[in-house]
Amino acid sequence: MSPPKKALAFLRWFCREDYLEEIEGDLTEVFKKHYQISPHKAKWKFAWSVIRYFRPEFIKSFRNSYQPDSYGMYKSYFKVALRNLWRYKGYSFINIFGLSIGIAAALLISLWVQYQLSFDDFHVNKQRIVMVMKKTFFNNVKGTQTGIMLPLYDELKGNYPEVKHITRLDWGNWHGLNVGEKKMGGSGHFADPDFLKMFTFPLVKGNVDNVLKEPYSIVLTESLAVALFGEEDPIGKMILVDNAHNVTVTGILKDVPTNSSISFQFLLPYELNVLTSEFVRKAKDQWQNNFLQNFVELNDGVSATTFSDRIEMIERNKSGDKKASTLFVHPMERWHLYSRFEDWVNTGGAIESVRMFAIIGLLVLAIACINFMNLSTARSEKRAREVAIRKTIGSQRKQLIVQFLGESLIVTFIAFIISLPIIHLSLPALAGVGFENVQVEWNNISILSITLAGVILTGLIAGCYPALLLSRFTPVRVLKGPVHGGKSADLPRKILVVTQFTFSITLIISTIIVFRQIQHAKDRPLGYTPDNLISIYLSPDLLKNYQPLKNDLLATGYVEAISRASSPMTDIYNDWDGFTWEGKDPNSNPIFSAILVDYDYDITSGIRLKQGRFFSPEFVTDSTALMINEAAMKVMGFETAVGNVVKYWDAPMTVIGVYENVVMDDPFQPVGPAVMMLSSSFRVQGFIRIKDNVDLRKALAAIKPVVERYNPSSAFDYRFTDEEFAKKFSQANQTGQLAGIFTVLSVLISCLGMFGLASFMAERRTKEISIRKVMGASHLQLWKMLSRDFVVLVIISCFIALPTGYYFMNNWLQRYEYRTDISWWVFLVTGASALAITLLTVSVQTIKATLMNPVKSLRSE
Amino acid sequence: MTQHSLGEFEELVLLMVAALHDEGYGVTILENLEEKLNKKVNISAVHVALKRLEDKGFVKSRFGGITEDRGGRRKKFYVITALGKRMLDAQYELRTSIYKQIPKISFG
Numbered sequence: 001m002s003p004p005k006k007a008l009a010f011l012r013w014f015c016r017e018d019y020l021e022e023i024e025g026d027l028t029e030v031f032k033k034h035y036q037i038s039p040h041k042a043k044w045k046f047a048w049s050v051i052r053y054f055r056p057e058f059i060k061s062f063r064n065s066y067q068p069d070s071y072g073m074y075k076s077y078f079k080v081a082l083r084n085l086w087r088y089k090g091y092s093f094i095n096i097f098g099l100s101i102g103i104a105a106a107l108l109i110s111l112w113v114q115y116q117l118s119f120d121d122f123h124v125n126k127q128r129i130v131m132v133m134k135k136t137f138f139n140n141v142k143g144t145q146t147g148i149m150l151p152l153y154d155e156l157k158g159n160y161p162e163v164k165h166i167t168r169l170d171w172g173n174w175h176g177l178n179v180g181e182k183k184m185g186g187s188g189h190f191a192d193p194d195f196l197k198m199f200t201f202p203l204v205k206g207n208v209d210n211v212l213k214e215p216y217s218i219v220l221t222e223s224l225a226v227a228l229f230g231e232e233d234p235i236g237k238m239i240l241v242d243n244a245h246n247v248t249v250t251g252i253l254k255d256v257p258t259n260s261s262i263s264f265q266f267l268l269p270y271e272l273n274v275l276t277s278e279f280v281r282k283a284k285d286q287w288q289n290n291f292l293q294n295f296v297e298l299n300d301g302v303s304a305t306t307f308s309d310r311i312e313m314i315e316r317n318k319s320g321d322k323k324a325s326t327l328f329v330h331p332m333e334r335w336h337l338y339s340r341f342e343d344w345v346n347t348g349g350a351i352e353s354v355r356m357f358a359i360i361g362l363l364v365l366a367i368a369c370i371n372f373m374n375l376s377t378a379r380s381e382k383r384a385r386e387v388a389i390r391k392t393i394g395s396q397r398k399q400l401i402v403q404f405l406g407e408s409l410i411v412t413f414i415a416f417i418i419s420l421p422i423i424h425l426s427l428p429a430l431a432g433v434g435f436e437n438v439q440v441e442w443n444n445i446s447i448l449s450i451t452l453a454g455v456i457l458t459g460l461i462a463g464c465y466p467a468l469l470l471s472r473f474t475p476v477r478v479l480k481g482p483v484h485g486g487k488s489a490d491l492p493r494k495i496l497v498v499t500q501f502t503f504s505i506t507l508i509i510s511t512i513i514v515f516r517q518i519q520h521a522k523d524r525p526l527g528y529t530p531d532n533l534i535s536i537y538l539s540p541d542l543l544k545n546y547q548p549l550k551n552d553l554l555a556t557g558y559v560e561a562i563s564r565a566s567s568p569m570t571d572i573y574n575d576w577d578g579f580t581w582e583g584k585d586p587n588s589n590p591i592f593s594a595i596l597v598d599y600d601y602d603i604t605s606g607i608r609l610k611q612g613r614f615f616s617p618e619f620v621t622d623s624t625a626l627m628i629n630e631a632a633m634k635v636m637g638f639e640t641a642v643g644n645v646v647k648y649w650d651a652p653m654t655v656i657g658v659y660e661n662v663v664m665d666d667p668f669q670p671v672g673p674a675v676m677m678l679s680s681s682f683r684v685q686g687f688i689r690i691k692d693n694v695d696l697r698k699a700l701a702a703i704k705p706v707v708e709r710y711n712p713s714s715a716f717d718y719r720f721t722d723e724e725f726a727k728k729f730s731q732a733n734q735t736g737q738l739a740g741i742f743t744v745l746s747v748l749i750s751c752l753g754m755f756g757l758a759s760f761m762a763e764r765r766t767k768e769i770s771i772r773k774v775m776g777a778s779h780l781q782l783w784k785m786l787s788r789d790f791v792v793l794v795i796i797s798c799f800i801a802l803p804t805g806y807y808f809m810n811n812w813l814q815r816y817e818y819r820t821d822i823s824w825w826v827f828l829v830t831g832a833s834a835l836a837i838t839l840l841t842v843s844v845q846t847i848k849a850t851l852m853n854p855v856k857s858l859r860s861e
Numbered sequence: 862m863t864q865h866s867l868g869e870f871e872e873l874v875l876l877m878v879a880a881l882h883d884e885g886y887g888v889t890i891l892e893n894l895e896e897k898l899n900k901k902v903n904i905s906a907v908h909v910a911l912k913r914l915e916d917k918g919f920v921k922s923r924f925g926g927i928t929e930d931r932g933g934r935r936k937k938f939y940v941i942t943a944l945g946k947r948m949l950d951a952q953y954e955l956r957t958s959i960y961k962q963i964p965k966i967s968f969g
Contacts, residue, residue: 002932021924023908025934026887030904032930052905057912 001039003031007047015053016060023053073399074406080386081407091379092411094756095372098749099415102368103458104422105745107451108430108438109361111423114447115438116354119259119336123200125297128164130304130329132156132294134315135344137325138577138591144341147290148327150283153192155314156296162307165194165297168270169262176714177266178240179228183714186224186265190273196253198297199262205235206251215271219251224265241268243539243713245276258437261335287319296329304331353735360742363503367746369462370496371753372408376466377493378760380473388475400471408463409456416455433737465492494793497757500750501797501834502804507743508830509805510812513822514736517668517813518729520820527629527662527671528569529606530722532560532696535568536686536707537717543684545710552706553688558699560689563604566596566682570724572665572674579675581636581646590635593664593674596682597627602659604687612642612657615678619656622678626653630661632673646675653677667728668816687721751841754790758842762786762849770854779850786846787839794838798831805830867919867948873898874910875949878920879941886925886936887911911939919945 008024015023027049034042085092120126132152136143153168170190177184193212196203196219203211204222211219218239225234234249241247247268256263274280283289298307308328315324330346339349387400427435442448536542542549546564553559567573574594601607602614610630615622626646633641641655661671690699704716762769769782806822813819867875877893878885885893891907914920925936941949 019908019912021934022887022937025931025936026891026904026908028932028934029888029930030891049903049905052903053908055909057909 001032001035003028003046004043007050011050011053014059016058019058023058077403077406078410080403081410084383084407085411088379088382090759091375091756094752095375095411096415096418098368098371098752099412099458099462100418100422101745101749102365103412103416103455104419104426105742106361106365106454107419107423108426108435109357109742110451110454111438111440112435113354113358113361115259116337116350120261120332121259122257123332125198125200126332128298128300128302129198129332130296130298130307131332131335132296132311132327133330134290134325134327137323138589140588142343144344145290146293148292148294149287149290149315150280150292151285151287151318152294152314152327155318156294156311160310162299162302162310163296164299165198167192167195167198167295169195169293169295170270170273171293172264175266175268176240176242177224177228178243178713179237182228184228185714187263188266188268189262189264190270191267192270194297195267195295196251198295201256202254204252204254205233211251212267212269214248214250215269215275216245216247217250217269218247219253219267220249221253221255221265223255225249225252245272247272261332287315288321288324304329357738357742360507360739363507364742364746364749365458367500367503367749367753369458370500371749371756372411372462373465374493374496374753375756375760376404376408376463377469378757380466380470383470384473384478387470387473388478391473391475392479397471401467404467404470405460405463408466409459412455412459412462430738430741432734433741434734493757497754497790497793498797498800500753501794501838502801504743504746504750505797505801505830505834506805506808507739507746508834509801509826510809511736511739511743512826512830513805513809513813513820514732514739516820516826517816518732518736521667521732521816521818522729524663524667524818525660526725527607527660530569530725532690532692533569533605533721534688534690534700534703534718535721535724536688536719538564538684538686539711539714541711541713542686542707549706549710552709553703556699556702556706558690558694558702560691561600561604562686562688563600564598564683564686565601566594566679566685567664568685568719568724569605569662569687569721570664570728576648576675578649579646581644583637590673592632593672595674595676596679597676598678598683601676601687604689605662606689607662608660610658610660611640612655614657614659615676621654622656624651624653625656625678627657627659627676628655629659629671629674631671632675633658635673667725668732668818670817688718747837751837754838755841755845758786758790758845761789762845766849766852766857769849769852770857773850773854774858779847782850783843783846786849787842790838790842791835794834798834802827802831867952868910868913870906871910871914872949872952874907875914875919875941875945878911878914878939879946879949883938883940885940886938890939914945915939918942919948 011024011027012020027046030049031042031046034045085096123129131146132148133144133146134148136145150168153166156163157166168191172187172189174185174187177186191212193209195201196208196211203219206219211217218241220228220234228234228239229237234252237249238246239249253267256265274284283291296307298304311327311329314327316322316326334346337349337351337354338346340347390400390403391397423440427438427440430438538546550562553562572593574596575591576594577589577591579590579592597615599615599617602609614627615625619625626648628636628641628646636644636646638644638655641658644655645652646655647653659676662674663671664674665672688703690696700718703718707716765786769786772782772785806827809822813822873894874890877890877897881889881893887904887907890911891902891904894907895902911920911922915922919942920939921942922937922939925938927933927935
């Protein structure tokens with residue numbers, strides 16, 4: 001019949017001693033009385049009462065009750081650490097500032113890496129979703145593509161029990177969306193009803209079992225719905241798509257997250273595409289017409305590999321073509337990071353950038369840590385006496401190691417705190433280089449704990465070497481007289497400086513070469529003139545009125561020429577095989593990019609003729625004429641191409657001209673063979689060449705009303721070809737700029753460290769310098785003497801970094817077919833600038849040291 | 862008014878301390894209050910009030926004898942101080958004087 005023990009222990013733990021006896025006594029007495037009525041209730045009541053005492057009046061003051069021994073020691077460590085930081089403000093600044101930049105850089109990169117790794121992570125079924133792809137074999141080249149054939153959908157859906165859900169998906173296009181008088185547009189996909197069942201794009205309104213079923217319906221994302229309908233409820237409202245089809249809104253989706261491989265503003269049923277496009281309808285039984293994507297959610301227990309084996313031969317069996325391509329599936333987890341295929345093998349993709357930047361981030365952090373190590377060990381003699389006295393009083397080495405590790409943890413933690421505002425300030429500035437969707441989520445416990453663990457690890461790594469070194473001093477030697485305890489650390493310190501500069505110089509070389517490669521591709525001859533060239537999409541209305549449009553545009557006086565073709569200047573839409581010519585190897589089946597053009601395409605785009613002439617209305621026979629590029633001429637093996645007959649399947653075509661290779665696709669790859677034909681179909685890309693030396697704004701203002709007159713259903717929308725071309729470099733530019741930023745940071749941090757070391761060296765040699773001065777040494781001699789140590793270190797770093805950089809960058813360049821050479825001047829410039837930066841950094845200190853008045857420093861002895 | 866104020870429950874506890882004169886400790890005060898008020902009171906509430914009264918100087922305390930019931934812990938007896946008594950008198954006077962001002966009303 002005693003009160004609950006735990007409650008009592010708790011009371012004794014927190015309650016003031018002078019109240020405890022009375023309260024315990026009263027509580028026990030009350031408990032015993034209650035116990036006679038109901039033991040169970042009494043216990044609860046006792047515990048509840050105890051809890052009710054847990055209030056300020058009754059809680060004892062813990063502040064005065066600490067165990068003075070161990071805690072006091074830590075307090076002393078802490079105090080000494082702060083005093084040291086405060087006393088040597090310069091060093092502390094270099095340490096902390098360098099570390100905070102290093103930590104900020106590393107954290108920013110880890111945020112970016114985390115964002116890259118989070119792609120498609122939000123799909124609940126991510127482990128089961130796969131994309132159907134195919135392996136092709138053309139021109140003796142093993143290719144891999146995501147475009148597949150239409151009939152596969154019904155085949156997989158009907159005959160493969162492994163398939164839980166399946167959807168077709170087009171590539172996503174811009175579609176006009178009109179609501180009453182409001183004309184808008186957006187990018188959307190055609191998808192099947194299963195799409196929303198397999199992917200985690202949650203519906204806000206509408207039922208997942210009903211949306212996308214009825215062909216004339218549409219599902220909008222929330223933000224598009226607001227843009228179209230404002231506050232009104234969009235469900236059941238009508239939208240006119242592409243000025244042709246009335247569809248009803250049946251569902252509203254949450255906006256697609258930015259870290260999604262599939263992105264869209266709205267979804268239309270794929271059946272609508274089938275109903276409204278003759279091309280698609282005709283493709284229903286074509287097993288070799290590849291123009292859409294298929295996504296499958298597999299049933300539990302079916303692996304991607306087994307399913308790949310199951311579907312491999314479908315195309316061959318269905319089409320009867322024994323050489324046809326084979327099918328396989330690519331699992332969702334690899335879509336974003338491993339998107340590249342070489343020779344049918346999944347070799348990599350974005351993961352390479354992720355790895356590269358992860359390494360750069362670690363390097364920058366390592367450089368900052370090295371600063372900390374070097375400055376701590378260099379200044380070790382300043383702390384030698386403290387160590388000696390602590391040891392004499394009875395400190396053990398273990399305790400001293402704990403003390404110095406603690407100091408480095410304090411410094412790292414301060415640096416971490418300072419890095420937070422740096423991160424917040426730099427995130428918006430980095431938006432242009434791939435950070436626009438990267439966010440700091442400090443409320444995420446796992447991110448926070450990983451970050452803190454990283455910070456602690458950084459502190460321990462940075463602090464372990466100084467801690468071991470500092471704790472080694474023997475008191476007798478230190479206390480007897482002045483020591484140069486730092487001597488033993490000279491070699492390791494030099495090695496660390498060399499490591500630092502090797503990292504930095506390698507980064508500089510890499511960045512220069514990345515930018516040179518981009519510039520190289522930008523500067524390559526394009527084969528046409530992208531400036532002053534705009535392209536417009538020719539809607540059915542514009543196509544119908546093409547001739548009057550052309551005449552009216554030319555009449556504005558701003559337009560040099562106008563033409564149209566099946567594809568824009570910056571992309572290839574058609575790859576055709578089936579060409580034969582005299583002397584062709586019957587076993588090869590080369591593939592040609594095909595562009596269907598109109599008259600004046602040559603003067604509008606500015607392509608350059610090498611042989612023959614361009615299509616002309618004066619020659620009626622030009623309907624069966626062919627233009628080929630230089631690469632095609634090489635493939636066909638013609639000496640003089642003009643006049644040769646090339647057969648396209650059964651139709652003979654005469655080559656009338658050869659034009660210079662035009663860079664349309666990847667600017668880092670060589671231009672493939674291409675042909676041009678005069679044909680009236682598919683020519684929906686309009687090109688307008690604006691005259692040189694006219695005001696672009698005025699020209700556009702003159703063109704706009706003309707185009708809108710013939711195309712009343714939508715607003716004038718145009719693209720500058722040079723801008724479109726520049727977009728091809730956005731990915732490469734981002735990588736280059738990011739690498740550049742972190743290179744600058746690493747150089748900055750290295751120099752900070754060197755600055756600190758130089759000032760320390762100059763300080764240590766004050767007396768030596770003074771005596772040399774008294775003996776007659778000149779400023780120049782002294783400057784040389786003091787700078788030499790550092791210059792030697794940097795030269796050694798150069799000798800390590802230059803071959804390393806060459807090795808890595810040479811490997812990197814192999815990825816590009818069209819690549820720059822690594823010329824010697826890159827190394828020369830890098831080496832020279834590294835030396836220049838070193839001298840500049842060091843000289844601030846050495847010059848100060850040599851200018852000092854020797855009387856002042858020698859007087860003291 | 863004096864500089865210290867008196868809460869309603871505090872006043873009740875103080876009255877009880879005065880009534881039990883030198884025999885009042887936590888449990889007796891609690892039980893008597895429960896009887897008078899006809900409702901359950903938690904012992905911790907009594908202690909809070911007692912500590913506040915002691916801080917304000919309205920009561921003082923002393924340790925008493927050990928009894929078996931309390932597991933060997935001493936009782937702490939409370940007794941009202943002169944200041945406490947004055948406070949009670951003032952409260953009583955105040956209440957009665959206001960009460961007297963109530964006109965004769967009948968709720969019959």
